[in-house]
Amino acid sequence: xxxxxxxxxxxxxxxxxxxxxxxxxxxxxxxxxxxxxxxxxxxxxxxxxxxxxxxxxxxxxxxxxxxxxxxxxxxxxxxxxxxxxxxxxxxxxxxxxxxxxxxxxxxxxxxxxxxxxxxxxxxxxxxxxxxxxxxxxxxxxxxxxxxxxxxxxxxxxxxxxxxxxxxxxxxxxxxxxxxxxxxxxxxxxxxxxxxxxxxxxxxxxxxxxxxxxxxxxxxxxxxxxxxxxxxxxxxxxxxxxxxxxxxxxxxxxxxxxxxxxxxxxxxxxxxxxxxxxxxxxx
Numbered sequence: 047x048x049x050x051x052x053x054x055x056x057x058x059x060x061x062x063x064x065x066x067x068x069x070x071x072x073x074x075x076x077x078x079x080x081x082x083x084x085x086x087x088x089x090x091x092x093x094x095x096x097x098x099x100x101x102x103x104x105x106x107x108x109x110x111x112x113x114x115x116x117x118x119x120x121x122x123x124x125x126x127x128x129x130x131x132x133x134x135x136x137x138x139x140x141x142x143x144x145x146x147x148x149x150x151x152x153x154x155x156x157x158x159x160x161x162x163x164x165x166x167x168x169x170x171x172x173x174x175x176x177x178x179x180x181x182x183x184x185x186x187x188x189x190x191x192x193x194x195x196x197x198x199x200x201x202x203x204x205x206x207x208x209x210x211x212x213x214x215x216x217x218x219x220x221x222x223x224x225x226x227x228x229x230x231x232x233x234x235x236x237x238x239x240x241x242x243x244x245x246x247x248x249x250x251x252x253x254x255x256x257x258x259x260x261x262x263x264x265x266x267x268x269x270x271x272x273x274x275x276x277x278x279x280x281x282x283x284x285x286x287x288x289x290x291x292x293x294x295x296x297x298x299x300x301x302x303x304x305x306x307x308x309x310x311x312x313x314x315x316x317x318x319x320x321x322x323x324x325x326x327x328x
Contacts, residue, residue, distance in 0.1 A: 047312060049297065050122065051088065052097040052320040053209065053246045053281025056081060056114065062107060066155075072289060079285045081114050081121075087284065088120060091294045095122040097281070097324060099183065099209075103127050103152050108142075115145035122326045123147035125183050130171030139178045147324040148181035148207065159186055163194045172197065176204035181324055188212035188224075188231040195235055205240050207279065207323055210247030211269055217252055220264035229268045236272035242323045243273050245300065245315065246281035249290035257290065259302045266303050275311035279319045 057064055058078045069076045088096060098111045098121055108126030115121040125148040128138045139146075153159040162168065175182055182204055186194065191212055198206050212232060215224040235241060248262050269278055280300060287296055304312045320326060 047301070047309075048317050049091075049093045049280065050095045050097075050317040050320050050326075051093050051282050051284070052279050052324070053099050053244055054084060054096045054284045055079070055099055055101050055286065056084060056111070057101055061110075062102065062104070064101065074288050075285060081118055084284075085118065085120055087293050091297050093297070094120075095326075096120055097123045097125060097147065097320065097326075099125040099281075100127040100150050100152075103129075103155065105129075108146075112143055112145050116143065121145070123324050125150050125181070125324075127151060130175070131165055131167040132171070133167070135171045136174045136178065139174065139180065144327075146180065147326060148183055148205075149175055150183035150185055150209070153184075153186055153190075160190055160193045163197055169197055169200070172201045172204055176201050179325065181205040181207050183207045183209050185209045186212065188214065188228045191231045191235050195238065198235075198241070199238060203240070205323055206238070206242070208235060208241065208243040209281075210251065210283065211243055211245070211265065214248060214251055214265050216248050216257070216262065216265055217255055219261070225264075229272075232268055233272045236277070241273075242277045242279050242319060243269055244279045244281040245269065246279075247283045247287070249296055249299070250283060250287055253290055259299050262299070262303060270307075275307055275314050276319065278315045279323060280316050281320075 056079050067075050100108060111124045111126060115124050124145050126146055128135060128149055130151060153162055156162040184206055215222055215228055218224055248265060249257055252261055282296055284293055304315060
């Protein structure tokens, strides 16, 4: 089975600090992660391609990722950052090379993520993103989704990709108090056409407790019911995922969770859905 990992990150702490990394609770992440390490990691797990995703709302970081993509065939595309509230957003997007396949804004870094989305200038920026035929990765908690969905509904041509299943409350389990609300929010946003969801970040969201395929299965079942196999996209969230275990372990767990699906459905989640959502060149 060909696997394309549609959600990985790189950072160099000597070049650009990562203030979100707590050196004590996130010690495994408190170092630099290079393109060479990414290549070796993917080779060891038989992963054939990746999509690099922004970490910071920083234009220079995006330019560095695009330069990496230009020199590494492993990198199939870049989900970068640009200021969607900028009046020159259309010009900024058209100036980027072909490896740019989408934009993400770290809305959770805003004091009020919903208020940031509701700015008229951001709405215009999302429309221009759709006109540029680029996807928009949504980094929000599930509680925010009903409040921002009208904005996505108004941008009917915009391809929306929900990261990390809306920060699913995996640590609480399927019997936890937030599971019904999360499932309802997922079903609501899945009803919008041209919306995909990344099967990513679930192992990290299981922390601080232990996890296995059975722990994740109820959440994956909701995602499969809501989005179907044709709108789920595999992403590891490496190296953030290292907080919850090794990369090969994560890959194998995902394969186990999908083994009840047909071969074509598995292939869609593991590769072709990302190609469609991000317009990746084969």
